[in-house]
Amino acid sequence: MTHIVTCRNVTFKRDGQQVLNDINWTINQGEHWCILGxxxxxxxxxxxxxxxYAFPTTGTISVLGNEFGKTNLPNLRKRIGYVSSSLDRFLHIMQNETAEEIVASGKYASFGLYEHLSDQEWLRVNDILEALRLQHLKGKSFSxxxxxxxxxVLIGRALMNNPDILILDEPCTGLDVLTREELINVMNEISARGSHIIYVTHHIEEISDVITNVLMVRDGEVIGSGxxxxxxxxxxxxxxxKLPVSVRWLHGRPWLNISIQAN
Incomplete structure (x- = not known):
C-alpha cells in the first residue's frame, strides 16, 4: 500500500454552509502529518x-486502500486509533478502571473492560505501558x-490494536509545559511501533522531529501542504x-513569533 489517506476534491457542507472546499491531500507510506490551523x-x-463519521458532499476519500462508499467502515475503524478530548464524555465509565484496564479495553474499542483477554494480550498491555513509561501507574485508578x-494512557489504549493510523486531536490542550513536552516525546515511541501519526494542533511548537509533513488549513481550504x-x-x-508571524527553528522544531507592527 502506497497511499495511507487520499482526499480528492473533497468538499463538505453543513446546513448549507461550506465547511471544507476542494481538499486534495495524500498521506504516503512512512509519513507522519500535522494538521495545522x-x-x-x-x-x-x-x-x-x-x-x-461524516461523508463528503462531493469528492472521494480513501483510507488504507479502502474507498469510502465501497468498504465496511466498522472494520476499517479498528485500524485507526483516535485520541481526542471528545473522549472525556466517557470519563464516568473510566474513572474507576485501572490504567492497565483502560489500555486493555482498546482491544475491543470499548470504554470499560467487559471481555476476557488472553495472557498474550496482557503481555501486550504491559509492553505498551513500558513503551509509554507508564509502568508505575499499574493498579492506579484512572480518576x-x-x-x-x-x-x-488513552494513547496506550489506542495502540492496543496496532493501528495503522493514530490520530491525536489536540492532545496537549490544557497541559502545562512540562507535561506537554513529555507527551510530545511519546511520539517517538508511537512512530517506532509502525503507526502513521496524524497530529492536529494550532500550536506549531508541538510539531516534533517525528512529524514529516504539514497540512495547513484556513476557513476550510488548504493553505499549504508538504x-x-x-x-x-x-x-x-x-x-x-490571519496575522503577521514569523517562524524560527530550534533543534529541528519550529517556534512562532508574532510580528509587532509599530503604530
Missing part, C-alpha cells in the same frame, strides 16, 4: 471524514491520574493564522 478552520471536520498521565521545512514559511503561517 485555527479553531474553526475545518480540522475536526476533516478528521470526522477520515474516520467515516487519580494527572491530565498528562490520562492522555498517555514537507514541514518547505511549507512552514512566514508567508504561509501568516495566512493560516
Amino acid at each position: 485555527l479553531n474553526g478552520s475545518g480540522k475536526t471536520t476533516l478528521l470526522n471524514l477520515i474516520n467515516g 487519580v491520574l494527572s491530565q498528562g498521565e490520562k492522555r498517555r 514537507r514541514k521545512d518547505e511549507v512552514l514559511t512566514n508567508e504561509s503561517l501568516s495566512a493560516t493564522f
Whole structure:
C-alpha cells in the first residue's frame, strides 16, 4: 500500500454552509502529518471524514486502500486509533478502571473492560505501558491520574490494536509545559511501533522531529501542504493564522513569533 489517506476534491457542507472546499491531500507510506490551523478552520471536520463519521458532499476519500462508499467502515475503524478530548464524555465509565484496564479495553474499542483477554494480550498491555513509561501507574485508578498521565494512557489504549493510523486531536490542550513536552516525546515511541501519526494542533511548537509533513488549513481550504521545512514559511503561517508571524527553528522544531507592527 502506497497511499495511507487520499482526499480528492473533497468538499463538505453543513446546513448549507461550506465547511471544507476542494481538499486534495495524500498521506504516503512512512509519513507522519500535522494538521495545522485555527479553531474553526475545518480540522475536526476533516478528521470526522477520515474516520467515516461524516461523508463528503462531493469528492472521494480513501483510507488504507479502502474507498469510502465501497468498504465496511466498522472494520476499517479498528485500524485507526483516535485520541481526542471528545473522549472525556466517557470519563464516568473510566474513572474507576485501572490504567492497565483502560489500555486493555482498546482491544475491543470499548470504554470499560467487559471481555476476557488472553495472557498474550496482557503481555501486550504491559509492553505498551513500558513503551509509554507508564509502568508505575499499574493498579492506579484512572480518576487519580494527572491530565498528562490520562492522555498517555488513552494513547496506550489506542495502540492496543496496532493501528495503522493514530490520530491525536489536540492532545496537549490544557497541559502545562512540562507535561506537554513529555507527551510530545511519546511520539517517538508511537512512530517506532509502525503507526502513521496524524497530529492536529494550532500550536506549531508541538510539531516534533517525528512529524514529516504539514497540512495547513484556513476557513476550510488548504493553505499549504508538504514537507514541514518547505511549507512552514512566514508567508504561509501568516495566512493560516490571519496575522503577521514569523517562524524560527530550534533543534529541528519550529517556534512562532508574532510580528509587532509599530503604530
